[in-house]
Amino acid sequence: MKTMTTKKKQVSARPAVAPVGRKERRNAVSKKPAAPQTQRGNQTRDRLKEAAVRVLERIGYRAMRLSDIAAEAGVNVSLLYHYFSGKADLTHEILSELLESWRIQDAGGGPSSGDAFESILRANKVMVTAYSRTPGLMRCLLHFDEEEAEFSELYRRVSADWSIRIAKDIARRCPGVSLGDEQRLMIAYALGGMVDNFLFELYVDRNPNLVKVFSAPDDVAHFLAILWYRTVYLTNPPAEHLRGYEGFASLRLGEVPAA
Amino acid sequence: MKTMTTKKKQVSARPAVAPVGRKERRNAVSKKPAAPQTQRGNQTRDRLKEAAVRVLERIGYRAMRLSDIAAEAGVNVSLLYHYFSGKADLTHEILSELLESWRIQDAGGGPSSGDAFESILRANKVMVTAYSRTPGLMRCLLHFDEEEAEFSELYRRVSADWSIRIAKDIARRCPGVSLGDEQRLMIAYALGGMVDNFLFELYVDRNPNLVKVFSAPDDVAHFLAILWYRTVYLTNPPAEHLRGYEGFASLRLGEVPAA
DNA sequence: ATACAACTTGAATTTAAATTCAATCATGGT
DNA sequence: ACCATGATTGAATTTAAATTCAAGTTGTAT
Numbered sequence: 001m002k003t004m005t006t007k008k009k010q011v012s013a014r015p016a017v018a019p020v021g022r023k024e025r026r027n028a029v030s031k032k033p034a035a036p037q038t039q040r041g042n043q044t045r046d047r048l049k050e051a052a053v054r055v056l057e058r059i060g061y062r063a064m065r066l067s068d069i070a071a072e073a074g075v076n077v078s079l080l081y082h083y084f085s086g087k088a089d090l091t092h093e094i095l096s097e098l099l100e101s102w103r104i105q106d107a108g109g110g111p112s113s114g115d116a117f118e119s120i121l122r123a124n125k126v127m128v129t130a131y132s133r134t135p136g137l138m139r140c141l142l143h144f145d146e147e148e149a150e151f152s153e154l155y156r157r158v159s160a161d162w163s164i165r166i167a168k169d170i171a172r173r174c175p176g177v178s179l180g181d182e183q184r185l186m187i188a189y190a191l192g193g194m195v196d197n198f199l200f201e202l203y204v205d206r207n208p209n210l211v212k213v214f215s216a217p218d219d220v221a222h223f224l225a226i227l228w229y230r231t232v233y234l235t236n237p238p239a240e241h242l243r244g245y246e247g248f249a250s251l252r253l254g255e256v257p258a259a
Numbered sequence: 260m261k262t263m264t265t266k267k268k269q270v271s272a273r274p275a276v277a278p279v280g281r282k283e284r285r286n287a288v289s290k291k292p293a294a295p296q297t298q299r300g301n302q303t304r305d306r307l308k309e310a311a312v313r314v315l316e317r318i319g320y321r322a323m324r325l326s327d328i329a330a331e332a333g334v335n336v337s338l339l340y341h342y343f344s345g346k347a348d349l350t351h352e353i354l355s356e357l358l359e360s361w362r363i364q365d366a367g368g369g370p371s372s373g374d375a376f377e378s379i380l381r382a383n384k385v386m387v388t389a390y391s392r393t394p395g396l397m398r399c400l401l402h403f404d405e406e407e408a409e410f411s412e413l414y415r416r417v418s419a420d421w422s423i424r425i426a427k428d429i430a431r432r433c434p435g436v437s438l439g440d441e442q443r444l445m446i447a448y449a450l451g452g453m454v455d456n457f458l459f460e461l462y463v464d465r466n467p468n469l470v471k472v473f474s475a476p477d478d479v480a481h482f483l484a485i486l487w488y489r490t491v492y493l494t495n496p497p498a499e500h501l502r503g504y505e506g507f508a509s510l511r512l513g514e515v516p517a518a
Numbered sequence: 519a520t521a522c523a524a525c526t527t528g529a530a531t532t533t534a535a536a537t538t539c540a541a542t543c544a545t546g547g548t
Numbered sequence: 549a550c551c552a553t554g555a556t557t558g559a560a561t562t563t564a565a566a567t568t569c570a571a572g573t574t575g576t577a578t
Contacts, residue, residue: 037524040575044525062405065565076527081567143405146321156466163468182472189469190457190486197452207415209422210448213441227449231490296554297545303555324535335557340537 057136316395390458
């Protein structure tokens with residue numbers, strides 16, 4: 001209504017170019033906006049988040065521009081700053097919630113129903129689903145710490161929780177062994193990493209050598225569970241779990257039974 | 260001497276900001292400069308490359324500015340364009356040569372001297388050395404495909420070569436088994452990934468849980484070799500290789516010997 | 519109705535750092 | 549000595565895209 005002062009111009013706006021998070025914390029960016037006060041506000045905020053998820057999945061963090069998100073959500077770019085303090089803030093929220101969703105899903109799966117193999121298989125399937133359904137987001141998870149150094153800690157914390165749970169599971173199932181807690185944890189880290197790495201190469205990098213072998217997600221989960229089982233328990237899983245992988249049964253050191 | 264025309268200004272210079280390698284190949288950048296013609300030229304080019312290696316190791320690709328490289332090398336920024344077509348070109352050359360150096364080192368290690376365990380251990384040590392000595396570069400290797408999509412293919416090719424060699428090694432040592440080539444290759448990928456991932460978490464992320472356990476590089480190589488050996492050969496490595504990890508000997512499925 | 523707050527927009531503003539350019543310097547061959 | 553060619557420099561130029569601003573819109577409680 002009332003025409004206020006015309007545009008000022010000496011106000012110092014903030015940086016523009018992606019401020020390579022280097023030594024000095026150059027990009028303080030405006031403070032985090034308060035939560036929406038109205039239903040419409042909440043809807044819009046969610047719409048922006050969902051749009052960003054789709055864009056992240058499609059082209060990744062680096063290539064994603066605020067205008068991409070805005071277009072996808074059907075709103076004006078500057079509206080984004082009403083709900084988030086910037087691109088990194090928005091992405092951080094999305095990826096954090098992704099990590100958090102696993103923790104919940106993971107804990108919800110029942111402490112340890114079924115035999116050891118099924119326990120491993122179940123854990124693997126959670127990861128396989130994530131990688132096969134949203135490879136783009138998984139890629140972001142890996143790359144986002146280039147933008148926000150603190151993020152890798154969050155990632156690590158989740159990963160650690162997961163490994164620790166697995167380690168405890170191993171302990172429960174092998175009560176008699178003399179292996180220390182520490183070594184058990186290392187094994188969990190190593191095997192958890194094996195799964196992560198394999199799925200990344202299969203679903204994110206789409207390594208043709210792997211793609212041509214594994215068409216069904218369940219196959220991968222199964223394959224990795226067998227390897228895992230062999231490493232920990234030093235024997236093949238019960239025959240009923242070997243369906244399709246009977247070949248493994250004979251993979252052991254040639255004819256060196258003596259000793 | 261002669262003052263030529265004053266600076267023109269209508270010449271269209273190239274983009275400035277990191278051109279998020281998106282859809283249109285916006286950043287064609289000037290053509291690749293010819294090789295240096297003189298000894299001094301070669302020295303300078305090498306100096307720039309070595310400087311860039313140090314900066315990459317220290318702060319990573321994203322945060323590295325051309326001025327950082329120039330300062331480290333003690334030359335003017337614009338000189339960089341005499342020898343490289345830009346930041347990405349320079350980095351690409353560095354990382355490619357790093358990958359290539361492994362291939363050579365790897366092939367040079369003799370086809371397969373020693374027993375199976377030593378063969379695995381030797382392969383692991385190559386990786387441990389790389390990760391423990393230049394974690395920053397290893398990190399760049401992982402992140403650089405965000406800048407140059409084609410790079411991940413190069414990485415994959417090297418990784419595939421490595422896995423294939425391992426798979427063949429497994430085949431030679433287990434001639435009697437009925438496992439297909441394909442499955443053998445998958446195992447090599449999985450276990451290779453396990454090593455990569457573990458070393459990344461230990462040396463690059465410096466995950467405290469891992470750091471406090473492994474102080475000596477040889478320990479990690481040994482630990483991972485044992486896991487590997489167990490997975491493939493379904494037995495512990497010969498006792499002389501278990502030094503320090505005797506606990507593993509008893510890690511197997513409780514008391515289920517019957518069957 | 520009307521006012522007030524929250525929401526939304528269009529357009530202006532800003533900046534780091536990459537890239538280019540013309541000029542100067544160094545050097546080796548004649 | 550001189551000149552041609554490559555090496556080096558200093559300074560100017562250029563952007564994409566993030567961020568901000570102030571003004572318009574919408575909704576809702578009084």
